[in-house]
Structure formats: C-alpha cells, structure tokens
Amino acid sequence: MNMRTVLAGVTAALFLAPVAANAGVVYENAANPIGGDCSFSTTCAASAGRGDDYAAQRFVLGAGATVESASFSIFHPGTIGTSANWKFYLDDGAGGLPGTLVAQGSSTILGSQDIGANYGFTLSKTFFNLPTVNLAAGSYYFAIQSVSPIFDNYLSQGVALSGAAETFNGGANWQAGYQSLSSVAVGLYDTEFGAGGVPEPATWAFMVMGFGGAGAVLRRRKVALA
Numbered sequence: 001m002n003m004r005t006v007l008a009g010v011t012a013a014l015f016l017a018p019v020a021a022n023a024g025v026v027y028e029n030a031a032n033p034i035g036g037d038c039s040f041s042t043t044c045a046a047s048a049g050r051g052d053d054y055a056a057q058r059f060v061l062g063a064g065a066t067v068e069s070a071s072f073s074i075f076h077p078g079t080i081g082t083s084a085n086w087k088f089y090l091d092d093g094a095g096g097l098p099g100t101l102v103a104q105g106s107s108t109i110l111g112s113q114d115i116g117a118n119y120g121f122t123l124s125k126t127f128f129n130l131p132t133v134n135l136a137a138g139s140y141y142f143a144i145q146s147v148s149p150i151f152d153n154y155l156s157q158g159v160a161l162s163g164a165a166e167t168f169n170g171g172a173n174w175q176a177g178y179q180s181l182s183s184v185a186v187g188l189y190d191t192e193f194g195a196g197g198v199p200e201p202a203t204w205a206f207m208v209m210g211f212g213g214a215g216a217v218l219r220r221r222k223v224a225l226a
Contacts, residue, residue: 036154
C-alpha cells in the first residue's frame, strides 16, 4: 500500500462543538484542525484493503447519562458521508482498549455545520440521531465508521490529545491510536436533532478557544496496484 501525506497551513478558529440550545453535552472532544485521517471512511478503507475500519474515542462518565444524538468532525471537499455506523464499548479490553460491546447501530447523517476551512477542504461537524442509549457511570469508547461515497473524508483530531483507538476488522481486535492521531473529534448529546437535521444558526452555542497557524496533516492512502 502506498501512503501519501498532504501538508497544508491552517488559519482556523477552534470551537467547542455547536449544540442545540436545549441539548446537553454528554461528552465532547472538539475538532483540533492540525490533522485528520480518512481510514474510518468506507471508501478510503476499501482502497487500503480493509473495509471495516472504525475510529474510537475514549470518554469517562462520572454519573449515568442518556445519549440520543452524536457528531463527528471531518475535513472534506464538499461531499460528506450518507450515514454513520457506530458502537459503544466499555474500556475493559486488554490494555484499556475497547472490550465489551454495549450498543451499536447505523444512523443517517442529518446535516453538517461548517466550522473552518483549509486549502480546498472544509472542516465540518456532522450530526446524526441514535436510538436512546443509557450509560451508567464508567469508562467507555464511542466508535465511528463513516459510510461515504468518496475517498476524501478525513476524521479530525480532537482537542483532548488522548484516548483514540482503531480496529481494522469491525471490533474483533483493537489498537491504541487512530493512524497518527492520538484522539478524534466526536460529540455525544442527550437530545435528538429535529427532522431537518442541524438546528438553525441562532440556536448554536459557540465558544472560541483559539486560532491556529499550524500545519494540517491530512493522511491519504491508496493501493498501489501491480
């Protein structure tokens, strides 16, 4: 497999995940636009010879919570995925990696909110609803696979630079990290989004965290055919 790396400068604001005014944040690792990788996207994974790649992020709940919607942030050229396959795991696997499967499903992507731009790539937060998932206090992983028709959907690194994990076979085996990234940008919320998808701009709660001038590393991969 031939791996190709794209380097580009970034001038972007980092935001806490925008959520509906009446939605509670159960967990959030906001996008940190210094890197991304497309392996979690079905088209990208298939080109690398592994069609069941998931990226996961560890999170800790101090008390029980109900999760009804979620998000992940990606770099993309204008086309995003159509749906998301997702899983919740306890972190009781070997070495604190995902172990016991708690819940899983597939959800339609409802919409997206643009939160930055980078040399032809847009950084967007994509949203989808879940059936109600009740979680007790404890340590978990939230795993994501994007069903996308194009190669160029890069899951963003998160602001909290730890907790990522990856599987190449749908969850049978896990390893620490997501390609070269130490975390991934995901959010979990206790309210469903409406049928129209992402709420109107007036309902977003933005908090500016800083401005970046760092280089963004978007790792592309393709199969070198004989």
